[in-house]
Amino acid sequence: MLIRLTNVNKSYRLGRVDVRALDGIDLDVDRGDFLALAGPSGSGKTTLLNLIGCIDKPNGGRVVIDGVDVTAVPLHRLAATRRDALGYIFQTFNLIPVLTAYENVEYPLLLQNVGRRERDARVRRWLDQVDIAAQAKQRPDQLSGGQRQRVAIARAMVAEPKLVLADEPTANLDQATAAHILDLLAKLNSETGTTFVFATHDPAVMSRAHRCVRLRDGRIAEEARALVA
Amino acid sequence: MKKLLLALALLASTPLRAEDAAAILAKVDQFRTPLDSFSVDVELTVYTPRDKAESSKFRVYGKGSDRSVVEFIAPSSEKGKVMLMLRDAMWIYMPTASRPIRISPLQRLMGQASNGDVARTSFTVDYVAKSVTEGEWEGRKTFVLDLAAKDADIAYSRVQLWIDKASYEPLRADFYVVSGKLIKRAVYRELGQMAGRRVVTGIEIDDLLRPGNRTMMRYANLTPKANPDRMFTKDALGKW
């Protein structure tokens, strides 16, 4: 088991009111899972994703990732974890505008101080994997939405993380492109064994997930396992 | 008779011997500074071409030729001031100040202190006669002595002195500086009886750099006094 959440709470202040985003969440995620956190907006799925992704801290409860209790560590000290163990894919792609596609994918490896030759090999491999090699030298503003997302996926995968978190990865894509992206993600999951956790309200995504955890008002409402895909 | 006249004429034109000159000088100084340690009252009047004559009164305590303490008596604005005049230094003490002030040689040149120096010059101590000739001054027959300063630090390097041939009384002295320029003239106007002897009681000193400026100094009550050495020190000044 890769991730265990125990009695996790998260609230935030909205004006003068405390809003309970998550309330008493217990969740286990196994290695190799392809899991969707589903629910309408305001259900807390993004918040939960952020907690798992070590970019936010719960107010109560524990988050253990690969045996390490990340709740005990201040957020800024988790940078190494984020760098080595985690990968992110965003709804808005979030590529660095001044860097080319190649350079965007290269960035995480620079953070890890990987040598030039190995870096180049890995970047090229992943550009190929996501089928974006031809656009290597182009900047994000020259790429379509789908192409950008593919670059983002390559970037998320290049450091060979244990876990990839994706927040509404298909929301800004048209249906056809979205389908392609989903195929790609599923393929990567089955080929590399990387765990994927999505936050989504897209039924297409939910249907592709092996597990689907539904959230409502900050609580887990139900959980469904897909029959073997 | 003729031979006597010739001899006299010869005598008149030959320079006297050194001892004779020294003896003459000693006699002259007896009229001027007869006592070694004394006190005397001085009245000094300054005449200038434009301004009114100004008078002041002092009591002077002297010892030797180069030490004196001058106590200001009048006018009332000056009363209480005391000056110490030594060969190398001059100090003034004012009752309003806490310590005596040293007067620089330059300042000494400027005021009446320079006339005081002139009046008290000892010809015997500081000068040697280079030659004696005969002359005349105001109708009297005189010896004219040409005096040279013994040391290079004496103020006036040369003095020409007119002495009454018969009485050896000093009549007139011209004071020259190194360049040969005539700076001051002293005329010994009045002689009288003081301390049991005949002495100069009035001197008239002309500042020849500023024609028309004349100082008259009158002496009275010359009294021998045993002035102790320590009286002529800067520290003693403060105790007046």
Add this chain to the structure above:
Amino acid sequence: MITRIAFRNVFRNRRRSAITLLVIVFGAVGLILFGGYKQQTFRGLRESTIRSRLGHLQIYKRGFATNEAKKPLEFGLDNVAELRRAVESDKRVKMTAAQITLMGLISNGDKSETFLATAVEPRKEKQMNGQRLVSGTDLPENESDAVILGRGLATSMHAKPGDYLTLMTTTSTGSLNAADVRVAGIFMSGIKEYDDRAVKMPIAGAQQLLQTKKVERLIVMLNETDDTQAVRADLARRLPGIEMKDWSELASFYHQVVLLYNGIFGFLGLIVSAIVVFSVANTILMSIFERTREIGTLMAMGTTRARVARMFLAEGLVIGVLGAIAGVVGGALLANLINRGHIMLPPPPGYTVGYPLRMLMSPSILITAAVISIVTATISSIVPALKASRMKIVDALGHI
């Protein structure tokens, strides 16, 4: 990578970066022009002080400064001719001039005043020349008893050129001396207290008055001011029995001006730097604001806070370096143009003619301006960089 990102981000918003660069360039150019003007003024004042009054070195007899002379020139230089030969044998020496200062009384027959005389060698003095003649002529070369008077003294003595006055003083042995002198001319130094007492006379006349062959000091004029310390060391080694002062020890007015100008221009520089700092900081803050989501992404990917801060510091540095280069080039060009332009400034106090506006350009001025530009630009990015590094990832990602 940080440099690459920094560079590209600088050019990302051309217009904003251009304005920021202009501010830095403005600051650098200002520093260069102010600095150049200041240095030029210093040099001018220094050289005129040296060449018209002090000389580069002044040689005295050893003990002059520490001992109290009881008689005039008790600690004067003897063997002047030999000393001169020894000094002038150094090729770096342009000339030597002997001087004596003395005090005494000056009289016009009516009244006496104290005077303060500088006795000089008339021919050498002409080469130096510090004061303006108001009437008459300067000291003639061959007449030892001609003098020139300060204006105030001439007025007090009711003297005009051609009149005769008497100088009286104590000699070097302590006796009195007096001499008649002819007034050749009247001068004005610009300082009233000096002109009220000042006399300039030939050194031969002073030596006669003081009954001495000594002089008080020997002024040494060099060809190059930069040689001063080296020549001083040499002379100290070669010549026994002397002590020296160099112009810097004597030029108190010069040092005061230097202090004043440094203070004024330093203050101006500070103001300019403040403007640059605020401007650059503002630009970088705006840039950070616009890139909030980007920063959040970087941090989500594992970029440490320190690295994020370094990224923005690098941007400040890049802007600073670009601005410094442009500023130095622009400043040097502008200074050059101004120097060629022969713009005349109004005459300073005491003078009748103006002088051309010039800026001294030296590597140190340019380097200083460049360094200050780079440093201020980098400093101004510190606070914004720290702000960026402390952003909360979730808030940043959620930013529009």
